[in-house]
Amino acid sequence: MYKIGVFVLTALLTLSLAIIANAEMHEKANEKAKMGRELFSDPSFGGTLDPTKVSGLSCSDCHADFDEATTPDGRIRAGHSIIGVPHRGEAKGGMITADIFARAAGGGGFCYQHFLQKVPSDKVDPIAIPEEQAEALMAYFEHVSGDNKGPDFQITMLDKDAASAAADKIMEMKGDAQRGWKLYGQACNVCHPTAQRPGIGSQLVKKRPPRDVEKRKHRIAAYVRKGGFTMPFFTEDRLSDQEIADIVAFIAELIDKKK
Numbered sequence: 577m578y579k580i581g582v583f584v585l586t587a588l589l590t591l592s593l594a595i596i597a598n599a600e601m602h603e604k605a606n607e608k609a610k611m612g613r614e615l616f617s618d619p620s621f622g623g624t625l626d627p628t629k630v631s632g633l634s635c636s637d638c639h640a641d642f643d644e645a646t647t648p649d650g651r652i653r654a655g656h657s658i659i660g661v662p663h664r665g666e667a668k669g670g671m672i673t674a675d676i677f678a679r680a681a682g683g684g685g686f687c688y689q690h691f692l693q694k695v696p697s698d699k700v701d702p703i704a705i706p707e708e709q710a711e712a713l714m715a716y717f718e719h720v721s722g723d724n725k726g727p728d729f730q731i732t733m734l735d736k737d738a739a740s741a742a743a744d745k746i747m748e749m750k751g752d753a754q755r756g757w758k759l760y761g762q763a764c765n766v767c768h769p770t771a772q773r774p775g776i777g778s779q780l781v782k783k784r785p786p787r788d789v790e791k792r793k794h795r796i797a798a799y800v801r802k803g804g805f806t807m808p809f810f811t812e813d814r815l816s817d818q819e820i821a822d823i824v825a826f827i828a829e830l831i832d833k834k835k
């Protein structure tokens with residue numbers, strides 16, 4: 577009887593210790609995910625290493641942290657949702673390989689340096705992001721993803737000629753300025769608050785109209801497809817050719833009004 581009592585007590589004790597350890601692990605993962613969620617929307621996050629180089633952008637300016645297909649919020653972001661990132665195993669079209677995947681926050685390490693700290697893309701080191709913060713971001717991606725594999729997509733980065741050819745195609749389309757106005761608000765406004773006022777991005781409609789409006793329209797279309805220094809590129813599954821034609825028509829209408 578006595579022996580059974582001790583056995584039961586020991587078993588209970590071991591069980592409760594295991595439960596506490598498990599709860600602590602969960603607690604730690606939750607704490608990390610919580611830190612990751614805060615970093616994701618923090619415009620000062622890029623200043624961690626050098627506050628003078630911060631762009632003012634945060635991850636959430638360019639990525640959703642929810643499933644945009646099932647719960648769209650009306651915004652068009654340059655990057656895809658981070659839902660499913662932990663399931664991908666590599667990122668940036670293979671540039672970020674499996675062995676550095678977690679350390680580079682599933683590809684977020686590239687964005688961290690390039691978009692938040694304005695490091696030129698050919699000088700970016702995707703694992704320069706501090707380890708604790710990379711871990712926190714990954715914990716957050718895991719927390720919001722669960723089993724969801726996220727959107728299926730392929731990125732093709734365009735060089736100058738390819739972007740120019742894409743703009744040629746867009747220029748042949750008839751844009752709808754009214755639709756373009758709405759699309760501008762959804763896709764460009766975070767960085768170009770209005771077309772006539774600079775924000776993180778430049779002023780798109782200057783006081784003096786450009787000499788060659790067609791050339792200006794072509795530049796805008798090409799810029800959206802290629803991206804700039806800090807400006808992200810928009811692939812076709814984010815903004816279609818027709819949608820860019822609409823945005824260009826909207827900006828051209830504003831230029832026309834200046835004349």
Ligand code: HEC
Pocket residue numbers: 616633634635636637638639654655656657658661664666667668669681682683684685687688691692713731806807808809
């Ligand atoms: C200025 C816009 C911008 C900002 C800010 C930005 N990203 Fe990105 N990010 C992109 C674009 C564009 C891509 C390439 C297209 C894509 O994969 O969605 C990308 C790619 C990624 C990818 C890889 C997707 C893949 O599998 O190739 C991850 C992960 C990611 N970003 C996370 C982050 C995190 C974390 C932050 C904040 C530290 C961040 N991004 C900040 C625009 C941005």
Ligand code: HEC
Pocket residue numbers: 633637638654760763764765766767768776777778779780795796799800803804805806807808810823
């Ligand atoms: C996440 C921020 C961001 C978003 C979103 C963004 N831009 Fe930009 N844009 C910039 C920045 C920053 C610059 C300054 C130059 C650079 O860094 O490339 C810029 C520069 C430009 C330029 C080149 C300057 C000029 O006047 O010729 C054009 C054109 C442009 N943006 C158009 C657009 C359009 C159209 C959209 C929406 C489809 C858009 N941008 C969305 C950040 C952004």
